[in-house]
Amino acid sequence: MRITNKNFIPDRSRPGLTTTATGIVSRQGTGGNWATVGRRRKRRGGRRLQRRQGKEQCSLPHVPMEKEAFEGWLKLVSTSFLALNDQQRNQLLDHLISLSGAAQLQHLSSGLEALLKRDFLRLLPLELAFYLLRWLDPQTLLTCCLVCKQWNKVVNTCTEVWQGVCRDLGWRIDDSIQDAGHWKRVYLKAKFRMKQLREEDAFETSSLIGHSARVYALYYKDGLLCTGSDDLSAKLWDVRTGQCIYGIQTHTCATVKFDEQKLVTGSFDNTIACWEWSTGAKIQQFRGHTGAVFSVDYNDELDTLVSGSADFTVKVWALSAGACLNTLTGHTEWVTKVLLQKSQVESMMHSPGDYILLSSDKYEIKVWPIGREINCKCLKTLSVSEDRSVCLQPRLQFDGRYIVCSSDLGVYQWDFASFDVLRVIKPHQDPASPSLLSFGEVFALLFDNHHLYVMDLRSETITGRWPLPAYRKSKRGSSFLPGITSWLNGFDGKNDAGLVFATSMPDHSIHLVLWKENG
Missing domain, CATH: 1.20.1280 (Monooxygenase)
Incomplete structure (x- = not known):
């Protein structure tokens, strides 16, 4: 540092200041300009004062408005807020959030959660x-x-x-x-x-053993299964226990039907017989067919028995007397199924409650009135193809409203009131041409040579299946049958129990498929 005035002496105790010989102190670099120094000090002091006043103001407690004054102010602010557009409202909210403290932000956070996540089931x-x-x-x-x-x-x-x-x-x-x-x-x-x-886990299997020759006739009712065999016997089984309740000597059985007191059998010897379970005695015999009797049905209220035969005829009999009341002709093939059922619909040909007779052969289904007139005329003939190129399969079904039968083209359903075809059901998956076991309002039970199938009729898809052994499948459909069928109209929590399917086996036993207990 160069000192031009020899009268100045540096003040060692205060860096940046010098002392003249007369004792006057001067700041170096300012040329002794005390006005400038004063202004700087004044500015620094002013800023310190402002900061101190701000802190004092922040520390002062807020004085709340009176309730009435606040409500009036809030009403005025609300009116002004509603007059703003969306952008201005958002800007105002941002400004208020910037002025808010921790308590306000916490309140806002909890309030937003309730606004954005509404519990609709509560509200x-x-x-x-x-x-x-x-x-x-x-x-x-x-x-x-x-x-x-x-x-x-x-x-x-x-x-x-x-x-x-x-x-x-x-x-x-x-x-x-x-x-x-x-x-x-x-x-x-x-x-x-x-x-x-x-998952193919709904069923279980069992066997009934007791016959010594092929079993070609099965009938199920109320937990009991009747089997008719070429060993000249018919047996009544309790499906639940597997025990044989009755066993009586008969003729060769091609078809059977029973109730609590009696058994009716159709035979390959061209006759029909009625037997008493308790004694095994033959109550009545019906003669007149010239071919094997493949199907029988009866009604005690009408005192009527009907039969279908390999002689292409359907006969109507007096059940108690054994006399032939009528012979219905028109079939050109073996009559493999007859059904005696009440109509549940109104049409030009019948009224609800009228008894109707249905018969079927390989190609046709015929509808007959129940009467004793000679040369009684068929009311209606149903077929899948006019040229007989498509065959019907066994297990004709009639519930008073619909006629259902499977064919090589699928399962056909006819409206009994109009005889129109309502639907033809072809599974979207295997089997390609299933045979019908039973048909309900919700489900259908189908089968082929290897599996049993449960079809949902609403979607026409297979919802369940079950493997079958190499069973004896007769062309007439007499050697296999469905068990309880009420579940096909919808489960009720109780009807998915008991027998599902029964068929005769090459070793003369009966193979049973039953519902597994629902755990």
Whole structure:
């Protein structure tokens, strides 16, 4: 540092300052300009004062408005806020958030969660909540039960929702039961049963052993199975226990039907006989056919028995007297099935409650009136093809409303009131040409040489199957039959039990397929 004034002496105790010989202190670099120094000090002091005043103001407690004044102010602000456009409102909210402290931000956070995540099951009336729940699939409904106690309560009180999902699975609904918890339990049971069907785990098998020759005649009713054999015997079995209840000596049996007191058999010897179970005695014999009798049916109320034969005729008999009342002609093939059933529909040919006779051969199904007129005319003839290029298969079915029979082209269903074909069912999967065992409102039971099939008639898809052994399959369909068929109209929680299918085997035993107990 260069000192031009020799009278200046550096002040060693205060760096940056010098002392003149007369004792005057001067700041180096300022040329002794005290006005400049004063202004700087004043600015620094002013800033310190402002910061100190700001802190004092922040530390002062807020004085709240009076309630009436605040309400008036809030009303004025609300009116002004509503006059703003969306952009201005958003800008105002951003500004308010920037001015908010921790308490306000916490309040805003909790309030936003309630606004953005509305619990509709709590807020909506039950009727609207139930309506929304109807659109959910069953698995989502079960998941909703796990959300909270309130959701579980709402879901478990929606009877119509659980009835709907049970109905979708093919369950029969009793509308008189309005307990949602009951239908939820039914759904869980139904879901498990359908899972068993898909995984080939719904059934189990058993065998009946007792005949010494081929078994060509089977009939099932109320837990009892009757078998007729070429060993000149007929046996009555308890399906549940596998025990033989009755065994009587008969003729060769091509077809059988029974009730609690009697057994009616059609034979390869061209005759029909009626037997008493308790004594084994022959009550009545019916002679007149010139070929084997392949099918019989009877009705005690009408005191009438009908039969179909290899002689191409259908005969009507007096059940108690054994006399032939009428012979119906028109078939050109063996008559393999006859059915005596009440009509349940109105048409030009019959009224509800009228008894109707159906007969079938390889190509045609004929509808007859029940009467004693000679040369009685056929009311209607049904066929799949006019040129007889397509054959009908065994197991003709008639419930008073619909006639159902399988063919090489699929399962045909006719409306009995109009005789129009309602539908032709061809499975979308194997089997390509299944044989019909039984047909219901919801399900159908089909089979081929290797498997038993459960078809959902609403989607016409196979929902379950079961492997079958190499059984003896007669062309007439007398050596195999369905068991309990009420479940085909919809499960009810009790009818999925007992016999499903029975067939005779080459070793003269009877192979049974039964429902497995639903655990």
